[in-house]
Amino acid sequence: MLLRPQEMALYVERGVIDVGLAGRDWVRECNVDVLEVASLTYGKLTTQPARWVLAVAEDSTIQSVADLEGKVIFSELVEATKSYLKDNGVNATVKFSHGATEVKIPHLCDAIVELTETGSTLRANQLRIVDVVIESVTMLIANKESWTDEWKRHKAESLYILLSGALAAQNKVGLKMNIAQENLQSLLAILPAMRNPTISQLSQDGWYAVETIADERIVRDFIPELRSVGAEGIIEYPLSKVIP
Structure with a gap:
């Protein structure tokens, strides 16, 4: 069964799956009540955590999150972006955008919150990073009720040992x-x-x-x-x- 990133966290929370791998970003986005067992840091290009960043056009007058007051922001990570704005005391409109979000500035929005590892795609689209909204790594998550089952917990811990061992051997x-x-x-x-x-x-x-x-x-x-x-x-x- 192939799940979208946000679906895995929901399936684990509801006990359909005992344990699973999900990005910390989607665990936060879905606001699920799961146990975060351990983190597994890896990526396509680097071993650094992926970043959801606030980005604007290179010539934009927006220099900080405070400048987003009353602006329109596009992102796939809607709820986490709203939480970020709330924490910074900023009122702005956040709209869902799926795919090619970089090209929607300045035609459809003033800023975007987009996932990046190196920032190269943003630079290629003449965008600059204003701030980091959230850093994300892959998490091994578990259903809280399943975790109380000794056999299931042992299996999950064994899985983590094997996965982390494979990552450690990569280089x-x-x-x-x-x-x-x-x-x-x-x-x-x-x-x-x-x-x-x-x-x-x-x-x-x-x-x-x-x-x-x-x-x-x-x-x-x-x-x-x-x-x-x-x-x-x-x-x-x-x-x-x-x-x-």
């Missing part, structure tokens, strides 16, 4: 190598590790196998350094999960 790789005893300390001095590398003695006297986990972004430059201190038989391999 990491495993490294294996062999090293002579006389070079071992030189290797350990430069070797990255989540805690400490694994060291095993080989069947050949005076030689060790060393295994560690490293950020993928450094491996290209780092492997030649390993060779320079005497590492041999270096193997790089992908990881599917990293469980702290």
